[in-house]
Amino acid sequence: MTTPYSPVPELNLLKEFQDEFGYEDFADGFGLTQYGDLSGLVAGWSDDPAFTGRLVPFAQATAGGSFYALWRLDDRTDPATLPVVVFGDEGGQHVVARDLRELFQLLGFDTEISVDWDDAYFYRPEDQPDSAHHDEYATWLDRHFGLAVTEEPDAVLAAARKELGQRFADWAEPYLS
Known part of the structure; x- marks a missing residue:
């Protein structure tokens, strides 16, 4: 029996999918990384244990180095229900999804997230081709979670x-220079 990727069953399912279809091959710029690797947070944001202890990095958000993390905003027992935040490779940190399933829907939009100090957003040119295994990902999302990929990432x-943006900003502000 192999060791699971993480303590989060939903992420373990996605890791199995990624292992079969490839890193960045189903959602532009996205790939699961080492679960809980704090090196990006420590290097670019804060090494305060009160900060790093409430964040769990788990995925590359862009080919440029932005990454996603779960935010432990409270003591809930199901980590898949934790909000997802993005940390931009050029700065900025924002709540992007209320839970993993919303992030999974966003990944189906199949374009890298853009992150700056003031905003995080998705822009996809009409002529951008789908990733090699986008269709398989859409099928996987429906089969495992009964969800469709979003066509409205802004919503x-x-x-x-x-729901959570200001709360995250208020929480993170004391740790950020």
Whole structure:
């Protein structure tokens, strides 16, 4: 029996999918990385244990080095229900999804997230081709979670920001220079 990728069953399913179809081959710029690797947070944001202890990096968000992390905003027992935040390779940190399933829907939009100090957003040119295994990912998402890929990433981002954006900003601010 192999060791699971993480303590999060949903991420383990995605890791199995990624192992079969390839890193960055089903969602542009996305790939699961070492679960819980804090090196990016420590290098670019803060090494304060009160900060790093509440964040769990798990995936590359862009080929340029932005990454996703789960935010332990409370003591809930199901980590798949934790909000997902993005840390930009050129700065900025934002809540992008209220839970992993929303992130999975965003990944189906199949373009890299853009992150700056003031915003995180998805822009996909009409002529951008799908990733090599986008269709397989859409099928996987439906089969495992009964979800469709989103065609409206702005709506998903807006809902996450409205519910958790200010709370995350207020929490993170004391740790960030």
